[in-house]
Each structure stands twice: as C-alpha cells, then as structure tokens.
Amino acid sequence: MKITVIGCGYVGLVTAACLAGFGHTVTGVEKDPAKVSALKEGLIPFYEEDLAPLVTGGLQKKRLFIQEKIDENTAGAEVIFIAVGTPSLRNGAADLSQVFKVAEEIAPYLKNYTVIVNKSTVPVGTAKQVREIIKRNLAGEIPFDVVSNPEFLREGKAVSDFFRPDRVIVGTNSSRAEQVMKKVYARLLADGTPFIWTNPEAAELIKYAANAFLATKISFINEIANLCEAAGVDIDTVARGMGLDKRIGGEFLRAGPGYGGSCFPKDTRALTHIARSCGQRVLIVETVIKINEQQKARMVRKIREAAGGLKGKTIALLGMAFKPGVDDLRESPAVDIANRLLAAGARLQVHDPMALERVKEVFGARINCCQDPYDAVTGADVLVIVTDWPEYKELDLAAVKKLMNTGDTPALLDLRNIFTPQEVRRYGFRYQGVGRGWKGDPENDLQN
Numbered sequence: 001m002k003i004t005v006i007g008c009g010y011v012g013l014v015t016a017a018c019l020a021g022f023g024h025t026v027t028g029v030e031k032d033p034a035k036v037s038a039l040k041e042g043l044i045p046f047y048e049e050d051l052a053p054l055v056t057g058g059l060q061k062k063r064l065f066i067q068e069k070i071d072e073n074t075a076g077a078e079v080i081f082i083a084v085g086t087p088s089l090r091n092g093a094a095d096l097s098q099v100f101k102v103a104e105e106i107a108p109y110l111k112n113y114t115v116i117v118n119k120s121t122v123p124v125g126t127a128k129q130v131r132e133i134i135k136r137n138l139a140g141e142i143p144f145d146v147v148s149n150p151e152f153l154r155e156g157k158a159v160s161d162f163f164r165p166d167r168v169i170v171g172t173n174s175s176r177a178e179q180v181m182k183k184v185y186a187r188l189l190a191d192g193t194p195f196i197w198t199n200p201e202a203a204e205l206i207k208y209a210a211n212a213f214l215a216t217k218i219s220f221i222n223e224i225a226n227l228c229e230a231a232g233v234d235i236d237t238v239a240r241g242m243g244l245d246k247r248i249g250g251e252f253l254r255a256g257p258g259y260g261g262s263c264f265p266k267d268t269r270a271l272t273h274i275a276r277s278c279g280q281r282v283l284i285v286e287t288v289i290k291i292n293e294q295q296k297a298r299m300v301r302k303i304r305e306a307a308g309g310l311k312g313k314t315i316a317l318l319g320m321a322f323k324p325g326v327d328d329l330r331e332s333p334a335v336d337i338a339n340r341l342l343a344a345g346a347r348l349q350v351h352d353p354m355a356l357e358r359v360k361e362v363f364g365a366r367i368n369c370c371q372d373p374y375d376a377v378t379g380a381d382v383l384v385i386v387t388d389w390p391e392y393k394e395l396d397l398a399a400v401k402k403l404m405n406t407g408d409t410p411a412l413l414d415l416r417n418i419f420t421p422q423e424v425r426r427y428g429f430r431y432q433g434v435g436r437g438w439k440g441d442p443e444n445d446l447q448n
C-alpha cells in the first residue's frame with residue numbers, strides 16, 4: 001500500500017519505519033528541513049532502540065521516503081497518518097493546532113478515496129473536527145474517511161511495541177475505511193493480535209483512559225510507599241504481594257519520584273480537561289496529578305534532610321532522563337527536582353548515560369555535567385539516584401564512598417529502589433529509598 005505519515009517525531013517516525021517494515025511504501029513528511037536532511041541519511045534525532053536499522057533499511061530498499069512538504073504525491077496515498085504533536089496548552093487541554101493545520105493542508109490535494117488516520121493523542125470528538133476541516137478544504141466531491149488509531153508505544157521499546165502490540169484500537173464508522181485499515185495491519189491481524197473495532201470517539205477515549213490508569217497505578221503505589229515509610233513497612237514486599245493478584249498485576253507498581261515523559265503528564269491533564277468540557281470531573285485523575293507533583297517535592301525534602309540543608313551543598317544526581325533507555329528529558333522528575341534544588345541554592349553535579357547533551361541545553365552552566373558517574377559523586381554531600389539506569393546498580397560503592405565529601409557516613413538516596421538497603425549500608429552509607437520503612441537494621445539509616 002502507498003501510505004503517508006505526517007510528522008516524523010517519536011511516534012511518526014516509528015510508525016513510518018514500521019509500516020515500511022510491513023512492506024508498504026511509506027513517505028514520512030517532516031516540516032523541519034534540518035531533520036529531513038538528517039533522516040534521509042538515516043540519522044535519527046533521538047535514541048530509540050532498533051529504530052535506526054529499520055529507517056536505514058527502509059530508505060535503502062526504497063520502501064521509506066522522507067520529504068519536507070505535503071504535495072500531490074504524499075496526499076495521493078491510500079492512507080494518510082497524522083502523527084504530529086498535541087502538547088499541553090496552559091490550561092492543560094491538548095493543543096490541536098498542528099493536527100488541524102495538517103488536515104487543512106492535505107485536503108486540497110486529495111483526489112481519490114483516502115483514509116486519514118489520527119495517530120496523535122487527541123481528545124474525544126477530534127476525528128469529527130478533522131473530518132469537518134477536510135470537507136471544507138477539499139477541491140471537489142472526493143470521498144474520504146477519518147479514523148482514530150491511537151498509539152500505545154513506550155519510548156525505548158516503540159519498535160517492538162509496534163510489531164508486537166497488546167492490542168490495536170481502530171475507531172471508524174465506515175466499513176470501507178475498516179477494510180483499508182485491515183490491509184494496513186494485515187500482518188498483525190495474521191499474527192493474531194487482538195483488534196478492537198469501534199467508533200472514533202471510543203478509540204480516542206481508550207487512549208486517555210489507558211494512560212490515566214497506568215499513571216494512577218504509579219501515584220497509588222507512591223502513596224502506599226509514603227505510608228510504608230510512616231508505618232515501618234517495605235514497599236517492594238507490598239507491591240509484590242499486591243501484584244501477584246492477577247486482577248491487579250505487578251507492572252507499574254514501582255515506587256519512585258513520580259511519573260514523567262511525553263505522555264502521562266500531558267494525557268492526565270488533558271483527560272481532566274476533556275471531562276470538564278463534558279460537564280464531568282474525573283476526581284481520581286485530578287488526584288493522581290496532585291500526588292505526582294507532591295511526590296517530586298517530597299523527594300527534594302528527603303534530599304534536604306539528608307544533606308542537612310541545601311544552600312551551598314553539593315548534590316550528585318545520577319540519571320536525568322525520565323526513564324532508563326531513552327535520552328528524553330520531557331517532564332522528567334529529575335529535571336523538576338534539579339530545578340528545585342538549584343532554587344534552594346544547591347550545587348549540582350549530574351550524570352546521565354544518554355541525556356547529558358540535552359541536560360546541557362536545558363541547564364547550561366547552572367549544572368555541572370559529568371561524563372562519568374564517579375566524577376559526579378566526587379566531593380558530593382549527598383548522592384541521589386534519580387533514574388534507574390542499570391549501570392548505576394554496578395557502581396563500585398566503596399570507591400563512591402571514598403570520593404564523596406561526607407567522611408564516614410555519606411548519604412545515598414535511592415529514589416528508584418535499585419539497591420537493597422542492606423547492600424548499601426554494608427559500605428557504611430546512610431541509605432534511604434522510597435517506601436522502605438522497614439528497619440531490619442536501623443543503624444545508619446536516614447530518618448524517614
């Protein structure tokens with residue numbers, strides 16, 4: 001099939017490259033000329049596992065093309081995916097201006113029946129609005145349908161999520177469009193992937209509801225973790241005990257500094273906004289957002305207590321990306337924590353295996369970026385693990401202790417619970433995780 005994907009960001013590029021991997025002929029349209037020339041050479045502006053060889057392979061086999069402008073060729077595809085950004089507006093609603101602009105731009109080029117697919121995360125009713133915009137801008141009586149087909153790609157695992165999804169959601173009221181979508185995803189249908197065929201509004205809401213539910217699990221476990229600290233209980237044991245109940249499931253029950261990334265913060269805010277615009281409230285999601293904000297502030301309080309105040313103290317932050325395996329700082333709890341520490345007068349020495357260039361862009365000279373985690377801990381008053389990169393688990397804690405500034409009992413704050421308290425204390429650190437209230441060995445422990 002001939003397919004166009006408009007927008008070559010995280011979602012668009014993965015979609016384009018994977019559809020080309022299915023054997024379709026795909027053109028990715030990207031309005032940033034610098035990105036276009038880089039992509040044409042197979043250079044990807046962000047890190048995503050397995051994506052680079054897929055893009056290069058697609059380009060070489062002439063299954064994947066990248067271009068800057070929407071034109072007759074791109075609009076002449078059987079299917080056009082819209083995969084542009086829908087960032088948060090100030091009031092938390094999703095900003096749909098890019099989606100609407102694309103709809104306006106493609107409409108005059110349409111000649112034959114075309115299926116336009118919303119891949120971007122968009123509020124309920126957007127497919128209808130896109131339909132109206134296209135209708136108004138068509139060059140004649142051209143048949144078309146607008147389909148909602150939300151993505152559920154995790155950053156860092158997006159390619160494998162695309163090829164082996166838990167489910168695919170397709171929202172359309174048109175049986176003609178349904179047949180076309182069956183051709184697009186023929187490979188996944190043949191593999192036995194579960195498909196939900198529904199109307200566009202349900203598809204749009206499924207995406208928000210799914211992300212809000214996952215965010216709810218995280219805020220829930222973070223609240224229980226805080227309770228564990230007060231009640232002298234270990235959160236890992238509680239999470240394991242809960243997760244073994246198949247109705248609950250063990251995933252997304254890792255306590256930490258709060259969720260971040262390009263989706264959960266934005267989508268939870270947008271969902272509360274969608275509800276309000278329908279005259280409803282989703283109180284649980286409003287609370288989830290609040291808890292997430294409080295969790296980040298709570299982490300800063302922990303650091304302050306461990307350091308005995310923040311002004312003039314040197315804090316080593318290990319891990320700045322919003323999760324391991326990506327170089328993305330969007331709404332990363334680490335960025336928020338760093339800003340709060342700087343505002344309180346702390347000096348920061350930070351390390352991240354992948355995101356350091358972006359950290360430099362965001363913080364400039366306000367932060368000391370270190371290529372090596374051992375440089376980051378040198379002279380530090382407190383060491384904070386913020387993102388659970390696997391390499392931090394391999395740190396030589398004896399060497400770390402010697403490099404730090406705090407004499408006999410330096411403090412290690414493990415905001416992702418990557419260590420067991422015992423293994424850290426063995427080296428003579430004061431240790432605190434998140435929700436690790438159980439004092440099997442109260443000696444050398446930090447106050448919760």
Ligand code: UDX
Nearest residue numbers: 151152153154155252253254256259260261263322323
């Ligand atoms: C998420 C969804 O998983 C994906 O389906 C959706 O389409 C896009 O948003 P992503 O943002 O890539 O994917 O990251 P994810 O792995 O879900 O993690 C999001 C955030 O939650 C990270 O900050 C992570 O550290 C945090 N998290 C996750 C926890 O704090 N605890 C957990 O148990 C799981």
